[in-house]
Amino acid sequence: MIGRAERLLTYALLGAAAAYAVFPLAVVLWLAVQPDRIGDTGLAFGNFALAWTEGGFSTYLRTSLVVSVSVVVLATALAALAGYAFGTMSFRGSTALFYLLLVGLMVPSEAVVVPLYFDLRALQLTDTYVALIAPQVAQSLAFGTFWMRAYFRSTSRELVEAARLDGAGHWRVLWSILLPLGRPAVLTMVLLIFMWTWNEFLIPLVMVTDESLRTAPLGLSNFQGQYTSGAALLAAGAVLVALPVVLVYLFTQRYFIRGMLEGAVKG
C-alpha cells in the first residue's frame, strides 16, 4: 500500500515521538540512581531505600493507599447503585437529577476547595481522613454515575425480565446478574478513579498539615521545598510516587485507554 521509504519515515517519526514521551521519565530515573556524595561512582540504588525510610515516603505512600482505596470503594459502590437506578428504572425527576450530577463533571476542584476547607474547618474535620476522602468521593461520583448509567442502559432488558419472572427482585438482579456481567465496565471505572485519587494534589495540599496524613504527591512537593540539594533523593521519591500508577497502567492499559477515551471529561 505505501512505499518502503514512507514506512521507514513513519517509524522514525514514531520513534522520535516515543523518545520524547519517555525522555523526562528517563531523566528522573537516571537522577534517582546518582550517588549523592561527590566522588562516589556507580549507580546508587540505595537512594530508593533512603527515600523510603528517611524521606518519609513509606508513610506518604501508605496514606495515599488508604485514601485511594477508600475513595475507590465508596465511589464505586455509590456510583453502581445510582447508575443502576438511572439506567434501568424510570422515576420522577430522573433527568433533572442526572443533569445535576453531570454538573460535577465540569466543576473544577479549584472552585470547591476554598469553601470546603472553611466548612470542614468549622466542623474540625481538616487534618483527618474524612477531609481527604469525602470530597474526592463526591468528585468521582459524577463520572462514576455517568459511566455506570451508560453500562446499565446497555444491558439487555430481556435478561432482566427473565430474571424477574424467575422471582428475582431488583436487588438480586443488580448483584447476581447485571454487576457480574459488567465487570469490564466496573474495572475501567475503578482504575480511573484510583489514578485520579492517587495523583490528586490540591485537595491534600489544602486539607492536611499533619505529616502523617500527607499523600504521596503532597509529601513529594514538601520534600522538594525542604531539601534544595539532594536531587537524587528527590528523584528517587518521585519514582516511588509515580510507580504504583505506572505499574497498574502497564498491566491494564486496555481498560485505562478505553476509559479515558470513552469517559472523557472529568471535572
Next chain:
Amino acid sequence: MADGDAAVARRGGPPGEPRTVAYLYIAPALLVFGAFLLWPILHAVWLSFYDWDGLTLGTWAGLDNYRQVLTDPELRAPFAHALVLVVFFAALPVTIGLALAGLMSRSALPGLAVFRTVLFLPQVIAMVVVGIAWSAIYAPDGALNDSLSALGLDGLARAWLGDEVFALPAVGMVGTWVGTGLCVVLFLAGLSKVPRELYEAARLDGAGPVREFLAVGLPALRGEIAVAATLTVIAALRTFDLVYVMTSGGPGGRTRVPSYEVYDRAFQQGQVGSAAAIAVLLTIVIMALTVAINRFADRGAT
C-alpha cells in the same frame, strides 16, 4: 463524552416501569454529592460577595470582587497567562496529534500498540512528578542547557524557569508533552473507524497523502477533535500542580494562573472573597467553553 449515551438514547425513552425504590438507590450518592460538591459551589458563590480574611467576620462587598478581577491588571494577568497555556496545552497537542495519527493510520504498522502505550504514558503520571522531572530538565545545569552547549549554542542557555520571558512557555511545553499522547491515541481510535474504501477512492482521484488526510481523515475526526479540545483546554485552564511545583507563580508573577491565584489568595494572603470570585469565574469559563466546543462539533456533524 456523550457517545455511548446517544447510542442508547436512540433506542427509546427511559427503560423500566416507574419505581419509587429508585430513590433509595440514588440517595447515598446524592447525599455525598450534595454535601461535598453542590453545597461548596453555592457556598463559593456566597463567599465571592464578601470581603473576608478567613478568620474574622466578613463584610458584604457586593460585586466588588468581580469588578476587581475585570479591572485590576494584577488579576487579569493570570487569565491572560491561562490563554497562553491553552496554545501549549491544547492547540499544539491537537495539531501534532493530527499529524502523527494521520501518518500512523496510513497503513497497518506492526508494533503500533507499543507506541500507543508509550505515547499515552504521560497521562497517567502525577503532575507533581511531571513538574519535578521537567524542573530538572530546565535547571541551569539541566539536560536542556547541556544539550544546547553540546550543540555549541551556549548563548541560548539560561535558567529557563527563572526567566521572565521563557518561564511561561517552559511550563506550557510541559502541557504539550502531557497532552500530545492523549490526542494521538484519541485520533487513532477515530481514524480506525474510517472505511478503507474511502481512502482508496481519494487515492484513485489522485489525492496525495496530505490531501487524502484532509479530505477523508480530518472530517471523520470531528467528534474526536472536540473531545480532545475539551479535555486539553480544561487541563490548560485548571493548571495548578505544575505551576505550584515548578515556579510558584514566579518570576515576578509571570506564571501566575487562575487556579494558583485562587489558592494563593484564599490560603496565603487571606483574601477569601476575591479567591472565591476567581474560582466562580473560572468555573463559568470552563463550563461555557465545554458547551461551546461540543455545540460546534454537534452542528458540524449534522
